[in-house]
Amino acid sequence: DAGITQSPRHKVTETGTPVTLRCHQTENHRYMYWYRQDPGHGLRLIHYSYGVKDTDKGEVSDGYSVSRSKTEDFLLTLESATSSQTSVYFCAISESKDSGELFFGEGSRLTVL
Amino acid sequence: SQKIEQNSEALNIQEGKTATLTCNYTNYSPAYLQWYRQDPGRGPVFLLLIRENEKEKRKERLKVTFDTTLKQSLFHITASQPADSATYLCALWMDSSYKLIFGSGTRLLVRP
Numbered sequence: 001d002a003g004i005t006q007s008p009r010h011k012v013t014e015t016g017t018p019v020t021l022r023c024h025q026t027e028n029h030r031y032m033y034w035y036r037q038d039p040g041h042g043l044r045l046i047h048y049s050y051g052v053k054d055t056d057k058g059e060v061s062d063g064y065s066v067s068r069s070k071t072e073d074f075l076l077t078l079e080s081a082t083s084s085q086t087s088v089y090f091c092a093i094s095e096s097k098d099s100g101e102l103f104f105g106e107g108s109r110l111t112v113l
Numbered sequence: 114s115q116k117i118e119q120n121s122e123a124l125n126i127q128e129g130k131t132a133t134l135t136c137n138y139t140n141y142s143p144a145y146l147q148w149y150r151q152d153p154g155r156g157p158v159f160l161l162l163i164r165e166n167e168k169e170k171r172k173e174r175l176k177v178t179f180d181t182t183l184k185q186s187l188f189h190i191t192a193s194q195p196a197d198s199a200t201y202l203c204a205l206w207m208d209s210s211y212k213l214i215f216g217s218g219t220r221l222l223v224r225p
Contacts, residue, residue, distance in 0.1 A: 033213075035215075040121075040217060041217060042202065042215045042216055042217030042218055043157070043202070043204075043215040044215075045212055045213070045214070048212065058212065059214075090156050090157075092156075101147065101159045101162060102149075102157075102159065102213055103159070104156030104157050104158070105156055106155060106156050107154075107155070107156055
């Protein structure tokens, strides 16, 4: 299995509080992604990174920011969590853009009350 | 608008039969298409990739076809087993933007 660790795995928080999810990889892969998964919507791309300090928006980026200061870590931050951000968040990595194959973490379940 | 469509209803089949799952897309021009398996509470796991110039790909009991004219991929599991029960996701790789766009998945239930 690809070495991807997400933390925390479960979190319950209040509306308006900041939340940071961490994705850590040991594979030295260049590309990293954050997806959210909701019933009826499948997996939707939030942000992705194609290198250290190189990030771009996905299809549902509003309310989220990301940072990648090291190859191995990709942080997803909700500056002020809302109930609509209750979801399961998955981090994924990819070795190259040509292969396209993604390796996923186990997910972080976030509940915003 | 751009869409990826997979059957939202679960596919329920008898063990030993062939399961066929469908992925249709509109207004995309993917470089290739992928299929993933997802078990409850787990992250998706990559199964197969098929490129736009390939018609068919096989891996053990799995077979994927890709018709860029119909904008459709079919995913087959032959001699299905209860352990094949899971949700199967198709995804389109956008070569120009490093993005993988997912369908919402189809749940497969294989009865013993």
